[in-house]
Amino acid sequence: MQDTxxxxxxxxxxxxxxxxxxxxxxxxxxxxxxxxxxxxxLFDAGLIERLKRITWLRHEQGLNPAAIRERLKLExxxxxxxxxxxxxxxxxxxxxxxxxxxxxxxxxxxxxGKTLETIAREAGVAMSVLSTFERTSQGLxxxxxxxxxxxxxxxxxxxxxxxxxxxxxxxVRAGQWATWPRxxxxxxxxxxADSSKQMECHRFHLAPGATSEGAYQHEGEEFIHVLQGSLExxxxxxxxxxxxxxxxxYFESHRPHSWRNMAEGDTLLIWVNTPATF
Numbered sequence: 001m002q003d004t005x006x007x008x009x010x011x012x013x014x015x016x017x018x019x020x021x022x023x024x025x026x027x028x029x030x031x032x033x034x035x036x037x038x039x040x041x042l043f044d045a046g047l048i049e050r051l052k053r054i055t056w057l058r059h060e061q062g063l064n065p066a067a068i069r070e071r072l073k074l075e076x077x078x079x080x081x082x083x084x085x086x087x088x089x090x091x092x093x094x095x096x097x098x099x100x101x102x103x104x105x106x107x108x109x110x111x112x113g114k115t116l117e118t119i120a121r122e123a124g125v126a127m128s129v130l131s132t133f134e135r136t137s138q139g140l141x142x143x144x145x146x147x148x149x150x151x152x153x154x155x156x157x158x159x160x161x162x163x164x165x166x167x168x169x170x171x172v173r174a175g176q177w178a179t180w181p182r183x184x185x186x187x188x189x190x191x192x193a194d195s196s197k198q199m200e201c202h203r204f205h206l207a208p209g210a211t212s213e214g215a216y217q218h219e220g221e222e223f224i225h226v227l228q229g230s231l232e233x234x235x236x237x238x239x240x241x242x243x244x245x246x247x248x249x250y251f252e253s254h255r256p257h258s259w260r261n262m263a264e265g266d267t268l269l270i271w272v273n274t275p276a277t278f
Contacts (some may be wrong), residue, residue, distance in 0.1 A: 004045065005034065011043035015051035018219040018275070020254075022051070028065040028153055030054055030072070058153070065153040066111045101159050101181045102137035108152045109134075123147040137181050141213030143258075150218070156180075157200050157278050160189075170194050177203060186210030186261075192270070200278050204269040206231070211260035220253040220277040229267025233259045253277065 012019045022041075025031050031050060033041035043051070050072070057063045057071060099107075109119050116134075120127040125144045133140045140148065142156070149156050160180040170193040177190035186207030193201040206229070215237065224233070224243065231243045235255050242262065243249055251257065253273065261267040 005042040006044075006048065008033070008041045008043070011048060011051060014048055015055050017051075017055055018277070020219050024150070024153060025051075025054060025065075028069075030065060030068060030153075064108050064111060066108075066113070100137040102134045104159055105130075105148055105152075106134040108154070112152065119148065119151060122151050140184075142184050142187070143212065143214040143216035146216040146218060155218075155277055157276060184210070184213055187212075198275045200273040200276050202271045202273075202278075204267075204271050206261040206267040206269070208261060208264060208266065210267075212258045215256040215258040217256045218253050218277045220273055220275050222251055222253050222257075222274075223272040224249045225270040227268040227270060229261060229263035229265060231259055231267055231269060232262045233257060 006014070008019045008022055012022050015022070022031065022033075026033060026041075031047065031054070033043055033047065036042060053072070053075075054068055057068045063071060109116070116127050116131055120130040123130070123144055124147060125140065129139050129144075130148075132138070145156050145159070149159055172192055172194065177192060178194060180189040180191070182188065187210050188205040188207075190203040190205065191201070192203055193199065215234070224231070225248045226243045226245050228245055230245075233241050233243065233249065233251075235241070235251060235257050237256060241249060
């Protein structure tokens, strides 16, 4: 029925994203759900199609919220011209021109018309730290980088170029892993699957003393398997778990989590996130 209206959980499932993502898109001005007298969000058929379009533009085209808003505006004004319009993507890059993650953040910030001071305040970091990161791609902890990514409606994986892989199967040979730019001291993150799917599969190499430098949280579920060394993970600020070689651990990503290498030497982990929200 054309007048059928769906609750936010149903709409999120149909669009292939989470309910929190839809709430984020609303704050970014990408969608305007129908509101009941009690404030409940509802989505009709037209809104569902818009959600699917936004999902495609975000995951397949890699557009940030500002670029998506512009694209949707152009589609509404000139629907016949859209197929020939070039993508306006602040993260656009060729295979031979890998943009440093700090420069990507700067492009996103400028595309959104935001100042350093504004983004730094929203992310909870010093403006000087963010400025240094934009210039050098260094100095932001993982929690801070998560906060910055969330502000722009993207993920750490996307900022680090993981979503550049082709959809479909992914074969990565031993030792040929792509490596994220180093942002946190002693933390090396290697990509074990480079296709654009719902799972993010990583190999974490933690040097002695390496930590997450604070707690962070996001949507999804996580699985950790320790290959070598020892890891302490803290959930909700007061639940401590010690994982040693051979141990596995699962938890829901919305719970604040932090971690540190407890071993005297290196710790190696297989870390899987789903959906792609890391």
